[in-house]
Amino acid sequence: xxxxxxxxxxxxxxxxxxxxxxxxxxxxxxxxxxxxxxxxxxxxxxxxxxxxxxxxxxxxxxxxxxxxxxxxxxxxxxxxxxxxxxxxxxxxxxxxxxxxxxxxxxxxxxxxxxxxxx
Numbered sequence: 001x002x003x004x005x006x007x008x009x010x011x012x013x014x015x016x017x018x019x020x021x022x023x024x025x026x027x028x029x030x031x032x033x034x035x036x037x038x039x040x041x042x043x044x045x046x047x048x049x050x051x052x053x054x055x056x057x058x059x060x061x062x063x064x065x066x067x068x069x070x071x072x073x074x075x076x077x078x079x080x081x082x083x084x085x086x087x088x089x090x091x092x093x094x095x096x097x098x099x100x101x102x103x104x105x106x107x108x109x110x111x112x113x114x115x116x117x118x
Contacts, residue, residue, distance in 0.1 A: 001046070002043045003024065003033050003044045003045070003046060004042075004043050004044065004045045004046070005045050005046045007044050009046075011094070011101045013100075014046070014058055014098075014101050015052070015072070015098065015101055015102070017046060017048060017049075017067065018097075018101075020048075021049035021051050021093075022046060022047060022048045023047050023053070023089075023092055023093050023094045024044050024045070024046055024047075024093050024094045024096075024097040024098075025044065025045055025053060025056075025057075025089060025090035025091060025093065025094075026041045026042050026043065026044050026045065026090055026093060027039075027041065027042040027045075027057040027060040027061075027085065027086050027090045027091075028040070028041055028077045028085040028086060028090075028091070029042065029061075029062065029064045029079065029082050029104040030062070030064045030067070030068030030071040030075065030078040030081075030082045030086075030087075031063065031064075031067045031068060032068055032069065032071025032074075032075035032078075033070070033071060034070060034071060034072070035038070035071060035072065036071055036091060037068070037071035037074040037075045037116070039074075039078040039081070040080065041081050042057075042068065044093060044097060045053070045090075052080075053089040053090060054086070054087060054089060056081075056090070057086035057087075057089070057090050058086075060086055061082070061083055061086040061087065064080060064082040064083055065079070065083065068082060070096055071081045072085075077100035083110055088093045094101075104115050
């Protein structure tokens with residue numbers, strides 16, 4: 001899983017950001033080519049407390065608004081779903097990301113303990 005907006009942060013720093021109210025979210029977008037419609041998601045973004053989530057999703061909303069409608073039969077439906085998801089702040093996956101981060105921290109601590117025992 002690639003997380004955007006975390007350059008230079010350790011797993012511990014990510015945990016601290018989440019405890020301060022930060023969230024991990026992804027955004028939806030739809031692209032249609034007449035009879036084919038693709039509904040996709042962005043990478044996961046760290047949105048720190050106080051940052052505007054909707055503005056991070058704006059590029060994906062614009063992609064959907066411009067290119068999503070044109071596929072039949074699913075283009076309009078998927079486009080509306082994508083726009084709704086983004087205007088509601090994206091899909092919150094903080095719990096899933098933090099479970100992975102916690103596992104990473106635990107692994108590192110276990111490895112450090114093993115190294116000290118030898």
